[in-house]
Amino acid sequence: MLGLxxxxxxxxxxxTPTVVSPYNPYDMSALAFLPPGRQHPFGTDNLGRDVLSRVxxxxxxxxxxxxxxxxxxLMLGVILGAIPGYFGxxxxxxxxxxxxxxxxxxxxxxxxxxxxxxxxxxxxxMAIVGLTMWPSNARITRAQVLTLKDRAFVQxxxxxxAGHLRIIFTHILPNGIYPVIVNSTLQMGSAILTExxxxxxxxxxVNHVSWxxxxxxxxxxxxxxxxMAVFPGIAILALVLAFNLIGDGINLAMNPRxxxxx
Amino acid sequence: MAYYVVxxxxxxxxxxxxxxxxxxxxxxxxxxxxxxxxxxEMATPEYVQAIREKYGLxxxxxxxxxxxxxxxLRGDLGVSFAYHEPVLEMIxxxxxxxxxxxxxxxxxxxxxxxxxxxxxxxxxxxxxxxALSLASLTMYSMPIFWFGLIxxxxxxxxxxxxxxxxxxSVEKQFDTASYIxxxxxxxxxxxxxxxxxxxxxxxxxxxxxxxxxxxxxDFITAERxxxxxxxxxxxxxxxxxxxxxxxxxxxxxxGFVMAGAMxxxxxxxxxxxxxxxxxSIFTRDYPVMMGLFIVTxxxxxxxxxxxxxxxxFLDPRVxxx
Numbered sequence: 336m337l338g339l340x341x342x343x344x345x346x347x348x349x350x351t352p353t354v355v356s357p358y359n360p361y362d363m364s365a366l367a368f369l370p371p372g373r374q375h376p377f378g379t380d381n382l383g384r385d386v387l388s389r390v391x392x393x394x395x396x397x398x399x400x401x402x403x404x405x406x407x408x409l410m411l412g413v414i415l416g417a418i419p420g421y422f423g424x425x426x427x428x429x430x431x432x433x434x435x436x437x438x439x440x441x442x443x444x445x446x447x448x449x450x451x452x453x454x455x456x457x458x459x460x461m462a463i464v465g466l467t468m469w470p471s472n473a474r475i476t477r478a479q480v481l482t483l484k485d486r487a488f489v490q491x492x493x494x495x496x497a498g499h500l501r502i503i504f505t506h507i508l509p510n511g512i513y514p515v516i517v518n519s520t521l522q523m524g525s526a527i528l529t530e531x532x533x534x535x536x537x538x539x540x541v542n543h544v545s546w547x548x549x550x551x552x553x554x555x556x557x558x559x560x561x562x563m564a565v566f567p568g569i570a571i572l573a574l575v576l577a578f579n580l581i582g583d584g585i586n587l588a589m590n591p592r593x594x595x596x597x
Numbered sequence: 598m599a600y601y602v603v604x605x606x607x608x609x610x611x612x613x614x615x616x617x618x619x620x621x622x623x624x625x626x627x628x629x630x631x632x633x634x635x636x637x638e639m640a641t642p643e644y645v646q647a648i649r650e651k652y653g654l655x656x657x658x659x660x661x662x663x664x665x666x667x668x669x670l671r672g673d674l675g676v677s678f679a680y681h682e683p684v685l686e687m688i689x690x691x692x693x694x695x696x697x698x699x700x701x702x703x704x705x706x707x708x709x710x711x712x713x714x715x716x717x718x719x720x721x722x723x724x725x726x727x728a729l730s731l732a733s734l735t736m737y738s739m740p741i742f743w744f745g746l747i748x749x750x751x752x753x754x755x756x757x758x759x760x761x762x763x764x765x766s767v768e769k770q771f772d773t774a775s776y777i778x779x780x781x782x783x784x785x786x787x788x789x790x791x792x793x794x795x796x797x798x799x800x801x802x803x804x805x806x807x808x809x810x811x812x813x814x815d816f817i818t819a820e821r822x823x824x825x826x827x828x829x830x831x832x833x834x835x836x837x838x839x840x841x842x843x844x845x846x847x848x849x850x851x852g853f854v855m856a857g858a859m860x861x862x863x864x865x866x867x868x869x870x871x872x873x874x875x876x877s878i879f880t881r882d883y884p885v886m887m888g889l890f891i892v893t894x895x896x897x898x899x900x901x902x903x904x905x906x907x908x909x910f911l912d913p914r915v916x917x918x
Contacts, residue, residue, distance in 0.1 A: 436608070436611070439851075439852055439897055440894050441856055441893050444893055447874065448623065448887065452623060524738060528740055531740050531742075531743075532856075532860055537878060550742065550743060564743070564746050565747070568740060568744075571739075572738055572739050572743070576734065579734055579738050
């Protein structure tokens, strides 16, 4: 529940950054390295920009990243998981091996490698991160499809002559989607963390203000201007925690056995 | 059983081949000429030509792929742009540092995570349980590098208890004993960072849910009926069964552990593989990056193979076709 609250707030902030944010984040309006005070609640950074505004604008990037990546992973994962689950046989074997293999590779290294070679355009980064995340959704979908495809209602649909695609999309998936949704919310948090880590390592898109990027620049001035690094980090923590809490909440709702009332 | 081992090993070999092929693809899709990608922007034309010959870049693609595979499998991962040394040598040099960080962190987070998770499950629904779960979720949501920075700020800068950079102190002279002491002193903060942020909470959650599941099983009720004390049941039987999923997870997590280690090393300037990767990003040192990717993939694959196989020993109920 708390998660929901945080997320709603951050959504609101994202949609109206121009209203909420007191300063233009690129505006080097003030003295550099001001500690948090009344004029600048989060202080200013090394170029005199208000940190609070930068944090607020950064919300946009993080949320966008989270949604796009998780969405991509969801769509790819569900489709590419349902197919092997439903048709079975050789396709299933091949895909399953593929998923296992894929999940073992250290994805951050892969993402770093690709981003370093091809550039730091944020669209591209989103695509790459999405491409590393879909197998986990696929695995879950496959398991769900396997469980559901022998159920009575699916057999009934087959009897009435429904084609394969129809069965998958109108019968199996709507019933099996819940674990995937939970996983997707967790993946949103994960995507945001990945983006922050990438920016922190210097591979973020410089055209957009991003929390990880703020922390990246903050590293050099860390000893004297702690506020530059601390606040964006808290923002990341809060947003990711929100997603994780939401995911957990959905999980609890779907699995009453895990809840406190046994 | 032997069949299973062979099959898994072959699968792992396949993974490694895929990784290497992927690297190969990357070199060729990259903007610019593959030879320049491998040689670097500051290379002399003779060097570029030498690279061209070695990798046979004038030949058809499938021959190139074969050549590349053979080169890599022989241990030739190219030469670093920045350091002008063979990549494989540099990687081997830096591996111990990373292992020194990763292995203790894994042990700590496994032990404490599992124990706390079990404790949390034992007091299911109580305040302790809720507090621990919330704390663990918060830590899981925390960006590793930020947590490292905070720890550094608090303990390194404000309180001055721990050093903030590097693996050893440069100024002093050491004999073996105090060298180890100094090493451990430098090791503490990074280890803490790494173990608390990702792995600890994960193990806690797994341990907690698997203990909860086990406690519902019939044999537990049977033992209660036999008159065993709650504690005895818990520690001797429930816990042991609950450990198994944790071990499986250990094998799966190793890829992420490497990523976490990389970020931690970057924050603390710990001279391991992760830091090496970080440095190579700035110099766009592609041979190093690709070499690291291959090596870490192999490492992860081997480690998870070992974990998988040890699972067969640990759980006598498991039968492999």
